[in-house]
Amino acid sequence: MRLRWQFIRSPALPESAQWSRLLGYLRPYRGWMIVAVVAMVIGAALGLVMPLAIGQMVNLITGDQTLPIGRIAVLLGGVAVGQTVAGLIQNYSLTFVGERVVADLRLAAYQHLQRLDLAFFEQRRTGEITSRITNDVTLIQSTVTTNLTTLLQGMIQLIGAIALMIVVSWQLSALALVLVPTLVLIAVFFGRWLRRISTTVQDRLADATSILEETVSGVRVVRSFGREPYEVERFRTAVEATFAAAMRRAWVRALFQPSMSLAVWATIIGMLVVGGYLVSTGELTPGNLVAFLFYAGIVAGSMGAFAGLFGQVQEALGAVARVFELLDQQPAVADAPDAIPLPPVQGRVEFRNVSFAYQRVENGHTAPIVLRNFSLVIEPGEMVALVGPSGAGKSTIVSLIPRFYDVQDGSVLIDGYDVRRVQMQSLRTQIGIVPQETLLFSGSIRDNIRYGRLDADDAEIEAAARMANAHEFICQLPEGYDTPVGERGVRLSGGQRQRIAIARAILKNPRILILDEATSSLDSESERLVQEALERLMVGRTSIIIAHRLSTIRRADRIAVIVAGELMEIGTHRELLTRGGIYARLYELQFRDPAPVLAVG
Structure with missing residues (x-):
């Protein structure tokens, strides 16, 4: 049977909707974000003052400025100290918000996982789920904090620097602004490319994480079969696929930054040539040229930061989509809107015309029905054993009682309450499973x-x-x-x-006890001790036992024989042996041959 390992893809949200939803995690910490933004604005404004002060210093050296050097030095020192303090406050505030958002996202994802039904986990790899809660959430961290304030800071510096550039020299400003459309085109092209590749990197990393989780949890099986080289090779293949995808991303990044730098430096060189000419004609002072170049550097840096930021955001949006895809998974089994708490029960369990099939995919077709019009009543305090060939549906039957799955037809009732009409927490607290x-x-x-x-x-x-x-x-x-x-x-x-x-x-x-082959695979002494403990546990409780060894269920009040999802026989041990039916044949086969050819667990 081939299971659907991948997540069920929900319709992709528009990027604006993803951003709006992601920024919602910032709302509880808007006070910290306001502090960070205020500090950022102060730092950006002080950064715009610095080139003017440096220009005045140059004019003083060349004889074009009469402002005292002490005053200029104090201005430069004050700007430097102010920027340092503002940067400290900004960085700490952003770090706090970023770590809190990551913690909140991980907790939200984990809480959501606890609400999902068992079918979700059966159809997906543990490593894939783990990767979304760890790697993808970490990738989102800078997007909602540092990148956001970097964008705001860059906007302030860009607008302020362009305004001051125009004031200093409109001729050079016109030349500098030619860079803008070029940078935008480069950023859009590379940003979209980066997003696609980064999503691939995260997917390949999730594959490697899945293999790691499987081999660590199944280390005894790996050792017993001597499959260490095979697992190393399998993990190497996954790691190499991750490496190859990461190198494709690195190649795009490597092309991205030089392309941006080339456009920036071409404009700077052009400004130096034109600016030198303007200084030689007296239309511009050397200090103003130096200030203009600093502002041009701020503009270029801001545009470069925007380009890099755009690429990072495109990368993060892939992770955002993966995390929200997990959060958007809807459980197939959930409390009904009008579900009521299940009161303390006596323990009467009834299966009423139950039909059930697992929602799995096998060669493109739904798997066959496991239970067909199955009906059985278990009275309070009764011990009922379920026996039959492997795959008959015994484990499915007991899985329906705590509502691990929902029936397609019929109903499962406890003390007359349909389990689909009561709150699952109140239901499961009254059921014990070994x-x-x-x-x-x-x-x-x-x-x-x-x-x-x-x-x-x-x-x-x-x-x-x-x-x-x-x-x-x-x-x-x-x-x-x-x-x-x-x-x-x-x-x-x-x-x-x-x-x-x-x-x-x-x-x-619990009032209802489910024992799913609780004594199988144990040695004789362990089985004796466990069986004694189980007998104490079952006293006064409704007990449903799936048994591999028929000798352990002779004292059951009734034994139900299940074949192909249907109840074929039911009665006491003696009654079923007297009838000479399926149970009698199973019993004879098991005790005639210590290694039975027909499993009944």
Whole structure:
């Protein structure tokens, strides 16, 4: 089956709409931005005074100025100090705003991820999602702060410098302004090119990040198959693709700046020639020529900054589109507008004519239906086991109870409440799940057990561990309950991880319990300890068990046999054996051959 790994593309927002949305993240910090802008305006204005003071100094040296040198020196020193202080205030304010915007964007993206349904994560690579929250958000940082004030500062300096240039010499000003349309054309051409290439760079970087995440999380599989060289080569290919895209971007940037510089220097040389002639004829003083050249440099610098800024913005807009594309993903499973909190339940679970298919793509066609008109009622406190061939739909059935997915037809009800009509948080807090592959979070054993109820105290955590047959092995660890479990719990054995998961479920104290092959892949001693813990956990709860080993479900109140998404048989262990149907054949096959050819998990 080929899954759609890519993000579902939503219609691209116009650039103006993207900018408006991005600038919305600045609003909470507009006070800091005002401080930065005021400091920037003061610094820009002082920068325009500096060339005049330098020109007066030159005129003094050449005998064309009678202003005392001390006064000129004080003016120059005051301008320099003022610019330094203004720059300090501006840079600190912008850094604060930039870091806050990045933090807010990352938090908004992460919060949105927590609202998305499981299908979203099943169809996308973890590295791709991670890249959008880390690399892309970082690329946006300068766009909403430094680039914005650079634009404003450049506008002030450009307008002020052009006005003063005209005052000093209109002839040279006319020559200088020839540069403007040339710079605009160069900036537009290269800017659009840079945007396309930068988006490609981010995509290739996301591919490399995905491979890195997969191989780190699956390091045991890589080691067991001896695939280190293969993974290195796969990662090298992705890194080289990123490098090639980055070098194409570097080549465009390398062409961009020299092209701008060539246009700027051609105009400066022309101004020097014409300005020298005007000085020789007495139409312009040497000091005014020097001041004019400084202003021309400010104009050229501002235009060059605009060009560079335009290129950076085009690059960032690709990252902006990727981040907003993530934020615009809509969950397929969400609370209805009129959803109500689910009150404390007794634990009656009903599947009423349920049909379901995963929304995946296989050779361009929707995957086949997994459940067909499936109906089953589980009474409060009852223990029901689900058995059947692999792919029969057992895991799908239990996934519909906490509403990890929504049914296409029919309904799933808990105590008569349709799960689609209640708030998911109130639903899931009353359901406990112990899966086959237990995931523990990096941190201590205490933290992982407390995850079942965050306000639990140490005594309650220890009590849950005792019920889960985990207290004894925990106390034998060097740091006891404070022992770090490692990423995904790699420092613990499978049986130990499973007992920690059971303790976590005990602490949660759910009314409905789902056990998805919770004792498979364990050795006999670990299975015994886990089974004892599970029996304590199931007392007084509605329990739904997916079992691989039929010996573990003999005491179930009822056993439901699922084949191809349909309920084929249901009854007690003895009843089903007496009937001699599918369950009897599965049971005979499993206990006749210790390595059954037909999996029932």
